[in-house]
Amino acid sequence: AARVAGTLNHPQGLTNMLWAFAHLKEMGFDIDVAEVRAVSDVAPRVASRLISKAVANTLWAIAKLAENGVYVDLAGVRVVIREVPRVAGKMNSQDLSNTLWAIAKLAAEGMDITFAEVQAASKEAARLTSSMQPQGVSNSLWAIATLRELGMDVDVVAVQALSNAAQRTAGKMNPQNLSNTLWAFAKLKKGIDMDEAGVLAVSTEFARRAGEMNSADISNALWAVSDLADKGVYVDVTGVRVVIKELPRVACEMQPQELTRTVWAIANLTAEGMDMPFADVQPVYEEAPRVASSMLSHDVSTTLWAMAKLKSMGVDVDVVAVRAVNDEVARVAGDMDPWGLSVSLWAMAKLDTYGVDVDVWAVRAVGAEVVHMASKMNARYVSHVVWATAKLSRHGGVHADLAALQAVGKEVSRLSSEMNAQDVTITVSGWSQLLELGHPVRSIYDSAALHSVTGRASEVVVLMSPFERRVTKRAFEIIDRAEKMLADGRLS
Secondary structure (H helix, E strand, O other): OHHHHOOOOOHHHHHHHHHHHHHHHHOOOOOOHHHHHHHHOOHHHHHHHOOHHHHHHHHHHHHHHHHOOOOOOHHHHHHHHOOHHHHHHHOOHHHHHHHHHHHHHHHHOOOOOOHHHHHHHHOOHHHHHHHOOHHHHHHHHHHHHHHHHOOOOOOHHHHHHHHHHHHHHHHHOOHHHHHHHHHHHHHHHOOOOOOHHHHHHHHHOHHHHHHHOOHHHHHHHHHHHHHHHHOOOOOOHHHHHHHHHOHHHHHHHOOHHHHHHHHHHHHHHHHOOOOOOHHHHHHHHHOHHHHHHHOOHHHHHHHHHHHHHHHHOOOOOOHHHHHHHHOOHHHHHHHOOHHHHHHHHHHHHHHHHOOOOOOHHHHHHHHHHHHHHHHHOOHHHHHHHHHHHHHHHHHOOOOOOHHHHHHHHHHHHHHHHHOOHHHHHHHHHHHHHHHHOOOOHHHHOOHHHHHHHHHHHHHHHHHOOHHHHHHHHHHHHHHHHHHHHHHOOOOO
16 A cells, blocks of 8 residues: 555545545454555645545545544645535535534544634535435534534534434434434534424434444433433433433443443433432442543543432432542542532532542542642632532541642632622631631631622622521621631630
8 A cells, every 4th residue: 555655646546545444444454554644645646636525535534544543644634624615515415424524523633623624514514404314414413513512613504404404314313323413412502593393303213212222322312311401402201211221231331431421411310300210220320330440530520420419319329339439539630620620529528428438538639639720710619629628527527628728718819709609608608617627717718718708798698599698697607706716816
């Protein structure tokens, strides 16, 4: 292949060879990366002569190779992508869906994709949806949703047209198409007005195809259903229940991210009032010890949060599963972002409150990272850190991390104007509990932080529930008493 590539001057030859490499890799054959790159090096010479189908097939092949860990010459990829605006208007429906899918895959791999390239491809979808096959509709929606999630503008008219096409083709979609389409709807629903009939049509098909779904299909479908419910979009309940009934069959096949998405969905759907039979969900929890050591930081935080949420709603959660995930916190704490740190602390505090022992080293590992990440936290994250630290100190006997408290305390003045009523309540409640435990006042908060939160409390008190008002009033009474004793020299 490398020898032939040196003499390759016909654009179709480039497409055919890369397409062959991609299919061979899909079938499990070992592919020489040097040979692939030798072929892709030809792209700058012939890209401008590629016809629309060749552009689509070449990009599909490059994306498939990347999906399987074989990366081609970046310059070669760029010159082919650059041809999309030239040929998009001549593509048929399959070529377009393949192009959108490839662009999304490559963008997710970190390839620089321009606005013109995304727009050129996505706007053509509205023209071609009527002739798209079910897989083309699903792939196009998945691609546009992925591109939008990566921060790129997509054609809204195309999204609406694809939504209508999903309603037309849902009955012919395979299980993966169905789950990917619903995932796309969930991602696109934020900020884009779509015909919800498409969502209902897709979810209705779950009842018929759930038995054919694999673990990835089921976890994606449940995640999407839960996310749509959060946005006020409700799906066919019968279909969802049939999917839930399949959890015992696929739980043992779940990869770490699949298990995380499933547990997250179970927690959110339970909060929405959906019945989750113990026999259906317990097999998922039982798999946590198997996959926990392979979880990334986001998976650990999300799974722990979901388990804590379930516990707080009175749902029995497998303690062995909780501990397996909790034991991984110390390993991944250094990779957590501000959200992950605050959620992990909140989850451990909730679990401890409900009688589940948490790993002290996990708490300390997160606290150490909070010191470095506090300046990147928002108001909600800071308030959760304060509240969780207080709860763990009170109930779990975990000595409060004063360095973490001081780090987030310095951010309160900056963030107080962003605090809502709940943020104010749990912040001052956390402070008051730490004072009652005997911690030095200025190790918990400084005077500027107290002043800013006091001012914010007066602004949001009208938005507080009666319970929040009682908790906030009681907290400020404890804080005021401590401040007076500090001023009199009777308290450090």
